[in-house]
Amino acid sequence: IRDRDVTGVQTWSLPILALGPSGSEAIASLRSFALPRLIHLSRTLAMSSYLGMLVGSYCRFVVSIESPTVAVSENRDGVVIPAHECAAGIAMLSQLPQSAVAKLYSEERQERVDTRGPNIDDVEWQLQHVRERGIALIAEPGTPAVTGIGVAIASQESDIRLGLSVALPTSRYEPSIYETAAEQLRVCAAQISQDWAAVAQRPAS
Secondary structure: OEEEOOOOOEEEOOOOOOOOOOOHHHHHHHHHHHHHHHHHHHHHHOOEEEEEEEEOOEEEEEEEEOOOOOOOOOOOOOOEEEHHHOHHHHHHHOOOOHHHHHHHHHHHHHHOOOOOOOOHHHHHHHHHHHHHHOOEEEEOOOOOOEEEEEEEEOOOOOOOOEEEEEEEEHHHOOHHHHHHHHHHHHHHHHHHHHHHHHHHHOOOO
16 A cells, blocks of 8 residues: 655555564554654655565565655565565674574575575675674665665564665765764664564553
């Protein structure tokens, strides 16, 4: 379902997959308070912004907000792509131990009809850099000429991992943009984490 909210910013909202007892209701609440956060983030940075959820070794986009100036991709909401191919996904994977990441990709390879897939050593090399910096920065292979910057979102839900990212045309990217985007991403991720914790602490009705 594609909407245009009262602020004039294009947003999308699609049903997400069930996640068990802690899943659908928690994520529905998350989306309700994450949406205005992402709208503000996109306007502040003039970039597209995305909220993603880790599903196995994939990133499922939960909320997408287009840049108010230059859109960098089609609507991603509800789209599922390999986590190592997007900034939000890399940020989420970086929160897992190395052994857990290797297990994820090993299981995925066994389930594939063919044997193609990422080189786990290359993925782990990427993740180590993210763990050191706390920020994911990649040229997103799934969207040509787009650079993504992402962070993980702290959560009290052990079975749900979230990532926040922004994206811009690679032709616009420069080091000074990275520092500004990283600061704003950290602020927004902390706000979403706090909002979610507050909702989780509310007594059931």
